[in-house]
Amino acid sequence: xxxxxxxxxxxxxxxxxxxxxxxxxxxxxxxxxxxxxxxxxxxxxxxxxxxxxxxxxxxxxxxxxxxxxxxxxxxxxxxxxxxxxxxxxxxxxxxxxxxxxxxxxxxxxxxxxxxxxxxxxxxxxxxxxxxxxxxxxxxxxxxxxxxxxxxxxxxxxxxxxxxxxxxxxxxxxxxxxxxxxxxxxxxxxxxxxxxxxxxxxxxxxxxxxxxxxxxxxxxxxxxxxxxxxxxxxxxxxxxxxxxxxxxxxxxxxxxxxxxxxxxxxxxxxxxxxxxxxxxxxxxxxxxxxxxxxxxxxxxxxxxxxxxxxxxxxxxxxxxxxxxxxxxxxxxxxxxxxxxxxxxxxxxxxxxxxxxxxxxxxxxxxxxxxxxxxxxxxxxxxxxxxxxxxxxxxxxxxx
Amino acid sequence: xxxxxxxxxxxxxxxxxxxxxxxxxxxxxxxxxxxxxxxxxxxxxxxxxxxxxxxxxxxxxxxxxxxxxxxxxxxxxxxxxxxxxxxxxxxxxxxxxxxxxxxxxxxxxxxxxxxxxxxxxxxxxxxxxxxxxxxxxxxxxxxxxxxxxxxxxxxxxxxxxxxxxxxxxxxxxxxxxxxxxxxxxxxxxxxxxxxxxxxxxxxxxxxxxxxxxxxxxxxxxxxxxxxxxxxxxxxxxxxxxxxxxxxxxxxxxxxxxxxxxxxxxxxxxxxxxxxxxxxxxxxxxxxxxxxxxxxxxxxxxxxxxxxxxxxxxxxxxxxxxxxxxxxxxxxxxxxxxxxxxxxxxxxxxxxxxxxxxxxxxxxxxxxxxxxxxxxxxxxxxxxxxxxxxxxxxxxxxxxxxxxxxxxxxxxxxxxxxxxxxxxxxxxxxxxxxxxxxxxxxxxxxxxxxxxxxxxxxxxxxxxxxxxxxxxxxxxxxxxxxxxxxxxxxxxxxxxxxxxxxxxxxxxxxxxxxxxxxxxxxxxxxxxxxxxxxxxxxxxxxxxxxxxxxxxxxxxxxxxxxxx
Numbered sequence: 028x029x030x031x032x033x034x035x036x037x038x039x040x041x042x043x044x045x046x047x048x049x050x051x052x053x054x055x056x057x058x059x060x061x062x063x064x065x066x067x068x069x070x071x072x073x074x075x076x077x078x079x080x081x082x083x084x085x086x087x088x089x090x091x092x093x094x095x096x097x098x099x100x101x102x103x104x105x106x107x108x109x110x111x112x113x114x115x116x117x118x119x120x121x122x123x124x125x126x127x128x129x130x131x132x133x134x135x136x137x138x139x140x141x142x143x144x145x146x147x148x149x150x151x152x153x154x155x156x157x158x159x160x161x162x163x164x165x166x167x168x169x170x171x172x173x174x175x176x177x178x179x180x181x182x183x184x185x186x187x188x189x190x191x192x193x194x195x196x197x198x199x200x201x202x203x204x205x206x207x208x209x210x211x212x213x214x215x216x217x218x219x220x221x222x223x224x225x226x227x228x229x230x231x232x233x234x235x236x237x238x239x240x241x242x243x244x245x246x247x248x249x250x251x252x253x254x255x256x257x258x259x260x261x262x263x264x265x266x267x268x269x270x271x272x273x274x275x276x277x278x279x280x281x282x283x284x285x286x287x288x289x290x291x292x293x294x295x296x297x298x299x300x301x302x303x304x305x306x307x308x309x310x311x312x313x314x315x316x317x318x319x320x321x322x323x324x325x326x327x328x329x330x331x332x333x334x335x336x337x338x339x340x341x342x343x344x345x346x347x348x349x350x351x352x353x354x355x356x357x358x359x360x361x362x363x364x365x366x367x368x369x370x371x372x373x374x375x376x377x378x379x380x381x382x383x384x385x386x387x388x389x390x391x392x393x394x395x396x397x398x399x400x401x402x403x404x405x406x407x408x409x410x411x412x413x414x415x416x417x418x419x420x421x422x423x424x425x
Numbered sequence: 426x427x428x429x430x431x432x433x434x435x436x437x438x439x440x441x442x443x444x445x446x447x448x449x450x451x452x453x454x455x456x457x458x459x460x461x462x463x464x465x466x467x468x469x470x471x472x473x474x475x476x477x478x479x480x481x482x483x484x485x486x487x488x489x490x491x492x493x494x495x496x497x498x499x500x501x502x503x504x505x506x507x508x509x510x511x512x513x514x515x516x517x518x519x520x521x522x523x524x525x526x527x528x529x530x531x532x533x534x535x536x537x538x539x540x541x542x543x544x545x546x547x548x549x550x551x552x553x554x555x556x557x558x559x560x561x562x563x564x565x566x567x568x569x570x571x572x573x574x575x576x577x578x579x580x581x582x583x584x585x586x587x588x589x590x591x592x593x594x595x596x597x598x599x600x601x602x603x604x605x606x607x608x609x610x611x612x613x614x615x616x617x618x619x620x621x622x623x624x625x626x627x628x629x630x631x632x633x634x635x636x637x638x639x640x641x642x643x644x645x646x647x648x649x650x651x652x653x654x655x656x657x658x659x660x661x662x663x664x665x666x667x668x669x670x671x672x673x674x675x676x677x678x679x680x681x682x683x684x685x686x687x688x689x690x691x692x693x694x695x696x697x698x699x700x701x702x703x704x705x706x707x708x709x710x711x712x713x714x715x716x717x718x719x720x721x722x723x724x725x726x727x728x729x730x731x732x733x734x735x736x737x738x739x740x741x742x743x744x745x746x747x748x749x750x751x752x753x754x755x756x757x758x759x760x761x762x763x764x765x766x767x768x769x770x771x772x773x774x775x776x777x778x779x780x781x782x783x784x785x786x787x788x789x790x791x792x793x794x795x796x797x798x799x800x801x802x803x804x805x806x807x808x809x810x811x812x813x814x815x816x817x818x819x820x821x822x823x824x825x826x827x828x829x830x831x832x833x834x835x836x837x838x839x840x841x842x843x844x845x846x847x848x849x850x851x852x853x854x855x856x857x858x859x860x861x862x863x864x865x866x867x868x869x870x871x872x873x874x875x876x877x878x879x880x881x882x883x884x885x886x887x888x889x890x891x892x893x894x895x896x897x898x899x900x901x902x903x904x905x906x907x908x909x910x911x912x913x914x915x916x917x918x919x920x921x922x923x924x925x926x927x928x929x930x931x932x933x934x935x936x937x938x939x940x941x942x943x944x945x946x947x948x949x950x951x952x953x954x955x956x957x958x959x960x961x962x963x964x965x966x967x968x969x970x971x972x973x974x975x976x977x978x979x980x981x982x983x984x985x986x987x988x
Binding site: 281 | 671
């Protein structure tokens with residue numbers, strides 16, 4: 028019996044050491060060489076897929092790491108996968124090495140101890156990250172604690188066809204416009220992340236004091252705080268595209284609707300997406316973007332490594348490569364991806380900064396100044412409850 | 426060696442076909458009753474079923490599963506029966522048959538994309554008519570695709586199931602003495618359609634009963650077509666199951682498992698109701714026959730049947746055409762009938778991804794189909810040598826994997842495979858594909874194999890050939906054409922598999938079908954078009970080869986050219 032207990036005590040630290048210590052970067056690099064990293068990331072956007080392929084080429088030449096993009100329709104599929112593996116006792120050699128993640132998925136995985144780390148702040152390129160100005164150390168108010176590494180900033184913008192309408196300054200103005208122009212506006216169906224973000228944006232913009240959203244929702248305050256949201260949606264829904272009887276699946280699924288002239292106004296979480304879509308013939312050239320007077324919600328996209336990843340070292344190489352000024356500038360290029368950078372310009376040297384200064388953000392992309400105030404994401408508990416309630420009220424009940 | 430192996434092949438085939446289904450159902454039952462140790466959940470309890478009943482979308486979701494399944498089956502069956510009744514033996518019928526047959530192998534997802542691009546308010550039809558005939562400069566705000574009643578989804582399924590039922594019916598007609606029955610009915614003054622329905626239909630239906638059940642079960646539980654054409658507020662139950670499977674909240678998996686069992690119960694219930702309706706229809710039909718009515722509205726019924734058949738064939742063909750246009754399109758605004766410019770940009774952009782997915786698709790389909798072919802020939806040869814023919818019950822077993830809804834057993838199978846330590850990826854995906862490929866290969870090859878003139882074998886044996894020699898040197902070469910057809914059927918079934926690839930492959934196995942459906946949520950029509958077309962090509966090419974190769978191989982063997 029005694030020897031069994033001893034064996035168990037020995038086995039525990041051994042299992043933990045199967046993956047290399049992130050702080051020992053040379054060891055990470057050595058172990059990563061020749062690994063194939065399976066990055067589970069949403070695969071619905073061609074531009075993102077192309078960018079990931081480019082990152083794959085970069086880590087292949089620089090570190091000998093092969094990157095395979097596992098295209099997901101929903102990030103939660105990857106979470107489920109890791110859970111299945113834990114259920115089956117697959118505590119090493121898991122199928123997923125890296126996940127594009129944030130928000131509720133991150134909160135769920137962190138709480139269930141499904142993540143490897145902390146590793147993010149040990150990455151060499153972490154030194155460039157803008158930890159003061161950007162929300163990279165909390166994720167929807169949940170502390171990141173180094174269990175995921177940021178790679179892109181997103182902020183809500185509204186995409187509109189300037190040939191058909193003018194920019195609008197508030198959610199109330201959008202409601203008034205939609206009522207006057209029925210069938211010309213829609214948003215993706217929650218629980219799609221952009222759809223739920225739109226709901227949060229409504230809430231943030233219609234509340235007098237949105238700071239209550241930084242605390243978890245309680246049974247006591249939930250109904251009262253969200254009342255303005257449901258009131259808004261009850262008025263908005265009849266004037267939506269298809270009278271709210273159907274919704275687009277995702278944000279990019281609204282591009283063809285604008286291109287065909289089915290709608291004039293939609294939302295995006297990527298300030299540069301409209302410019303990129305114009306370049307790809309997916310949107311008409313008259314499309315522009317705007318933000319609300321009080322600002323719009325923004326958050327960071329992260330990558331996380333499952334606790335049982337077979338190639339955690341290779342995954343860290345990829346996470347680090349995503350933070351390189353070269354990759355960040357490429358991601359910000361509207362011709363490529365149009366995502367906001369997570370780096371602080373004043374932490375870069377002249378050559379590195381020149382990569383960003385050289386970018387032409389494009390006709391439909393707002394400058395960092397024009398993007399204005401970034402409002403914080405509410406605590407995930409709000410989103411979960413709102414998404415469930417939305418589903419009962421508008422998703423199934425017609 | 427071979428003779429010792431041969432007798433066990435039928436058992437092996439049954440295990441390959443039914444093992445995963447049984448195991449998957451078992452793996453679904455545990456979490457349905459609250460048992461999911463990895464999430465710290467231990468059953469048994471009924472919490473998941475309580476949560477399922479409390480889900481506000483349940484009644485509509487269940488209703489949709491029933492209406493889309495039953496609607497598809499009734500409409501597709503009625504149209505095919507009326508088409509065969511009114512037109513078989515005519516030139517128009519042969520033309521339509523030739524138009525519909527290749528559509529059987531067009532993957533469901535590709536046909537659904539094509540239909541959506543065709544009939545949406547901004548689709549090709551609206552573009553062709555606008556603004557000249559309609560006055561539209563913007564597409565009308567009509568809910569056509571993803572309508573809450575699932576009518577478009579039923580339409581998409583009907584156009585794909587019609588070719589299947591038609592081919593099954595044509596195969597059955599040969600055993601029903603239909604031509605003489607029609608002549609006698611005509612001599613007695615019955616109209617063409619009425620006479621056929623009264624004399625031939627009962628016999629044909631008895632033969633195609635199982636394929637009809639397959640259509641019913643499939644229509645009730647399909648996922649990819651429902652994702653593309655079906656409603657979302659709420660979706661049919663099968664789609665909701667897949668959604669719950671993927672939610673970050675782990676208890677949603679229990680909900681998915683309980684819903685999977687509900688889905689199974691629904692399909693079983695619907696099959697029972699259908700069986701009872703058969704009895705009822707037979708009663709009513711007998712009364713109708715006894716009235717002796719010769720049929721007065723045969724003309725209009727014939728016209729409707731032919732129109733519907735033509736519309737079905739054209740909607741798939743035009744759908745593929747509009748996919749082709751989108752894949753080469755530059756900017757294409759509404760209401761332009763054609764894009765501003767054509768370019769290879771989309772093909773170049775997706776070339777790498779498409780080829781990688783094609784290679785994966787071809788590898789899986791090739792190996793699975795070969796395995797299915799070997800097992801099938803082994804079974805049929807064992808049956809021939811040991812004189813053990815397949816009973817009616819055996820035929821049911823063959824259809825069982827096609828009748829159990831995929832959403833009911835694949836989630837459980839995924840969990841079990843992990844428990845056995847089998848790594849996710851290509852191997853398990855192939856095993857899962859085999860479950861669906863085997864029945865089709867078997868059904869496709871069985872009749873020609875059994876119909877082979879055994880006297881040829883006797884002659885070969887008299888000349889000194891061993892049983893194996895007869896098989897390899899006489900029987901299989903003579904059956905080249907049906908074997909290649911069976912291979913083509915197997916390949917196209919494998920190419921079209923969505924849910925087994927997605928769930929069992931753990932997302933790591935990217936075939937043309939999973940890539941195309943994954944793109945559907947993003948709405949990039951050019952990318953969807955490229956992948957949809959490649960998917961169609963991968964399924965169609967083997968059929969073209971199955972026609973071409975025997976013609977070349979037997980160019981100087983006249984008697985075998987049409988065998």
